[in-house]
Amino acid sequence: MKRLQLLRWSSSALSARARAGVRLQQNIARGARYQTTVSPAAQSESGQLADEQSFPPQFSSNPQQSKYALPSPPVEAARESAKLAALHARLYLPSRLPLETLARSLVDTSADPNPNFNNESLATLGHDLLTYYTSEHLLCTYPRLPLTVIFAAMYAYVGPKTLTAMAKEWGVETAAAPGGEVDPGLLQFKRLLPGTELNAEGATMRPNAHQKSWRKSITSRIVYDNEFGEQPQTQAPVDAQGAQGVSFERANATFVRALMGSIYLHAGRPAAKRFFEQHFLSRHLNISELFNFSQPARDLSRLCARENFEPPVAKIISETGRKSRHPVFIVGIFSGKDKLGEAAGASLLEARSRAAVAALKGWYLYSPLNVRVPSSTEEEGAAPWKPVHVDLGEVIV
Amino acid sequence: MRPSLRLLKLEASSLQGSRSLYVCTVCQHEARPRPLIARQFLRNASSNTTPVTERVRRKIWGTDNPPGLKDPYGGEGVFERKFRKNQPQPEEGAQAAEVASQAEHEHASAEEVATDDTYEPATTWEGLTRVGHLGEWSNYAPSEADTYHSFALNKKLTKKGQLSLAAHQAAVELCLMQSLGKPLTSVCNVAEHEKPVFKLLWKCKVQPTENGQWGNALVYPNKEAQDALIYIFEQIGGQPQAAAAAADATEAAEEDAEAVEYEETAEVDGPRLPFFGYQDVKDSGFLSLPLNDPALKFAYLKRLSQLSGHFFPDPVIHSISTVQEAVNHMQTVVQPKPKKLAEHLADNESLLSLPNVKLFAKRQKPSDKDEELGRKKIIENELRARGLIE
Numbered sequence: 001m002k003r004l005q006l007l008r009w010s011s012s013a014l015s016a017r018a019r020a021g022v023r024l025q026q027n028i029a030r031g032a033r034y035q036t037t038v039s040p041a042a043q044s045e046s047g048q049l050a051d052e053q054s055f056p057p058q059f060s061s062n063p064q065q066s067k068y069a070l071p072s073p074p075v076e077a078a079r080e081s082a083k084l085a086a087l088h089a090r091l092y093l094p095s096r097l098p099l100e101t102l103a104r105s106l107v108d109t110s111a112d113p114n115p116n117f118n119n120e121s122l123a124t125l126g127h128d129l130l131t132y133y134t135s136e137h138l139l140c141t142y143p144r145l146p147l148t149v150i151f152a153a154m155y156a157y158v159g160p161k162t163l164t165a166m167a168k169e170w171g172v173e174t175a176a177a178p179g180g181e182v183d184p185g186l187l188q189f190k191r192l193l194p195g196t197e198l199n200a201e202g203a204t205m206r207p208n209a210h211q212k213s214w215r216k217s218i219t220s221r222i223v224y225d226n227e228f229g230e231q232p233q234t235q236a237p238v239d240a241q242g243a244q245g246v247s248f249e250r251a252n253a254t255f256v257r258a259l260m261g262s263i264y265l266h267a268g269r270p271a272a273k274r275f276f277e278q279h280f281l282s283r284h285l286n287i288s289e290l291f292n293f294s295q296p297a298r299d300l301s302r303l304c305a306r307e308n309f310e311p312p313v314a315k316i317i318s319e320t321g322r323k324s325r326h327p328v329f330i331v332g333i334f335s336g337k338d339k340l341g342e343a344a345g346a347s348l349l350e351a352r353s354r355a356a357v358a359a360l361k362g363w364y365l366y367s368p369l370n371v372r373v374p375s376s377t378e379e380e381g382a383a384p385w386k387p388v389h390v391d392l393g394e395v396i397v
Numbered sequence: 398m399r400p401s402l403r404l405l406k407l408e409a410s411s412l413q414g415s416r417s418l419y420v421c422t423v424c425q426h427e428a429r430p431r432p433l434i435a436r437q438f439l440r441n442a443s444s445n446t447t448p449v450t451e452r453v454r455r456k457i458w459g460t461d462n463p464p465g466l467k468d469p470y471g472g473e474g475v476f477e478r479k480f481r482k483n484q485p486q487p488e489e490g491a492q493a494a495e496v497a498s499q500a501e502h503e504h505a506s507a508e509e510v511a512t513d514d515t516y517e518p519a520t521t522w523e524g525l526t527r528v529g530h531l532g533e534w535s536n537y538a539p540s541e542a543d544t545y546h547s548f549a550l551n552k553k554l555t556k557k558g559q560l561s562l563a564a565h566q567a568a569v570e571l572c573l574m575q576s577l578g579k580p581l582t583s584v585c586n587v588a589e590h591e592k593p594v595f596k597l598l599w600k601c602k603v604q605p606t607e608n609g610q611w612g613n614a615l616v617y618p619n620k621e622a623q624d625a626l627i628y629i630f631e632q633i634g635g636q637p638q639a640a641a642a643a644a645d646a647t648e649a650a651e652e653d654a655e656a657v658e659y660e661e662t663a664e665v666d667g668p669r670l671p672f673f674g675y676q677d678v679k680d681s682g683f684l685s686l687p688l689n690d691p692a693l694k695f696a697y698l699k700r701l702s703q704l705s706g707h708f709f710p711d712p713v714i715h716s717i718s719t720v721q722e723a724v725n726h727m728q729t730v731v732q733p734k735p736k737k738l739a740e741h742l743a744d745n746e747s748l749l750s751l752p753n754v755k756l757f758a759k760r761q762k763p764s765d766k767d768e769e770l771g772r773k774k775i776i777e778n779e780l781r782a783r784g785l786i787e
Contacts, residue, residue: 186769
């Protein structure tokens with residue numbers, strides 16, 4: 001059996017600053033990035049060095065005093081916390097995940113800026129894992145989903161609101177203010193100052209970003225925006241102490257991501273996958289409700305033209321009470337001899353558009369049998385990967 | 398009109414005839430007819446030979462010689478007896494010894510004085526006869542019965558090794574007594590053995606037998622020790638038959654004699670190490686000896702409480718079935734139950750091993766909760782900024 005080199009993999013994950021990508025843009029000082037010609041990697045190296053220099057080791061003879069001086073609970077406090085042990089047991093976390101790491105995943109960047117003690121690196125890894133597992137699950141299970149629906153489903157599975165709700169369900173409580181004397185079982189972050197603008201959009205690499213009124217195409221969202229098709233939010237303004245506050249939602253989401261990352265690092269990939277299936281995929285999401293068609297009949301005809309089907313024809317299958325106050329028409333849409341969809345409506349137009357929606361959903365929500373995701377080939381002795389069918393996508397009108 | 402009044406009237410009317418025949422009221426009462434019972438009582442009481450109670454008894458039994466005690470009513474009272482004793486004593490004293498006691502003379506002279514006109518009432522108690530022995534008992538020298546010897550040790554043993562030593566010694570002694578067939582509780586007559594004897598006892602091992610008999614459970618270190626111990630313990634019961642076996646081991650007898658002497662002088666020596674400084678037992682086979690036989694259990698626990706100073710309450714005696722349980726009981730008594738709940742919980746291993754249970758020695762107040770949440774420093778900072786705390 002090959003030895004898993006977790007340490008080598010984790011070293012890149014644990015040093016948060018040495019990583020390029022979308023979240024990097026959120027975390028490094030962006031201004032400097034645009035004003036210099038230094039490569040991002042080199043710049044992040046120097047930033048890391050500067051960070052290390054700015055956190056000299058602080059020792060004090062008085063333990064009580066030093067406890068107050070620390071920005072986050074000391075490592076050895078994790079073993080004494082009843083809350084932490086209870087959380088560990090409640091989530092049925094693998095025993096190889098130590099309490100110390102669980103305590104670290106509860107410390108937000110705003111509480112302890114030292115990257116050796118906060119959960120940022122773990123959260124970066126966990127976020128990537130979560131989005132990877134979710135997107136491959138969505139793409140392989142529903143290969144014909146429109147991209148907007150995929151974005152919405154991604155948001156519903158691993159979006160910050162969902163992660164916050166999950167942390168709440170897990171019983172994670174938040175500390176009033178971070179500090180060394182705080183119970184390590186509490187989520188620690190510095191709160192936002194009142195009156196802070198929450199939905200301010202951050203800087204992107206999108207050209208003409210200042211043109212707010214311009215239409216953002218789906219394709220540009222894939223390229224420039226994050227995995228939910230949204231422009232990343234800005235960091236909160238720096239307060240008087242030099243640390244930034246974060247919102248409750250963001251701190252909770254970061255914790256859940258960091259927990260996923262720490263499970264991956266300590267217990268390995270199978271445990272991380274199991275955790276993902278048990279806590280994320282097990283949440284019920286009705287994907288058919290995520291669709292929003294403006295002109296379903298036109299979309300359906302375009303789709304039939306693209307797929308070389310006969311053009312769709314709407315036919316009344318049955319009707320009742322045409323002259324009454326509440327007529328009901330049941331309309332089917334046929335392509336040649338195949339019925340694509342059928343729906344009931346109070347008027348002929350309504351019934352037709354409903355039938356078109358049903359036909360479109362039937363097309364888009366196609367799901368193959370025996371779904372297999374690419375990450376399943378990572379296991380030992382797994383069958384070789386057989387490419388799955390992924391459709392062209394939605395019709396572009 | 399009542400008859401008595403009528404009678405009075407009759408008398409008065411009769412008197413009216415002749416004034417010279419006046420009869421006073423007392424005489425009238427005398428002349429009046431008395432009730433029957435009173436008259437009987439008077440008549441019987443007049444014959445002073447037998448008391449009333451005796452006569453009642455005779456009437457009940459119907460004979461002049463009723464069965465039972467001479468005086469079934471407890472005899473004379475305390476004071477009667479006292480006076481009876483005081484009066485004949487001087488007479489006896491006068492008969493027995495020529496020398497008349499000084500007190501009697503004084504008594505006699507006092508009576509003479511009383512008969513004289515020069516009687517003077519006493520103003521102080523000086524010179525008066527006393528009842529009891531006021532102020533005198535303290536002058537008596539302490540008798541044998543006045544000194545108290547406690548059965549058990551004055552100070553209870555607390556160390557674990559010493560408790561085991563006591564249990565081991567008691568077990569070995571009772572094994573010996575059982576094998577010799579002597580009364581088991583008589584080992585308590587010897588409160589403490591002399592050092593060589595104790596050493597022999599200490600060297601003995603106990604291997605419990607299958608049938609639970611104590612007599613065969615003892616393993617002696619060697620033959621000499623066995624002979625010496627048997628000789629010594631033959632004498633403990635106070636049976637003279639031990640003298641026959643004494644011929645071959647006279648030196649052991651000397652040892653024993655020394656032991657008895659040493660016991661007496663030991664208290665004079667002052668504080669001494671219990672068990673001659675021995676710390677622990679050599680083997681622990683005695684712990685599994687059974688205590689099923691009630692007589693044996695009683696003897697063992699009696700000897701153990703004598704050696705260790707720990708007494709066993711009745712419910713505990715009832716529940717004890719092996720030597721191990723008796724030793725366990727003493728050890729739990731030595732370590733008393735903690736008074737605080739937190740201390741009691743802190744001893745609980747199963748609680749301490751739980752990671753999600755936290756035990757606090759002190760009560761957790763709202764300020765502790767604040768500190769746990771990180772709120773305390775903010776509150777204090779705010780109070781300090783407003784000058785409310787220093």
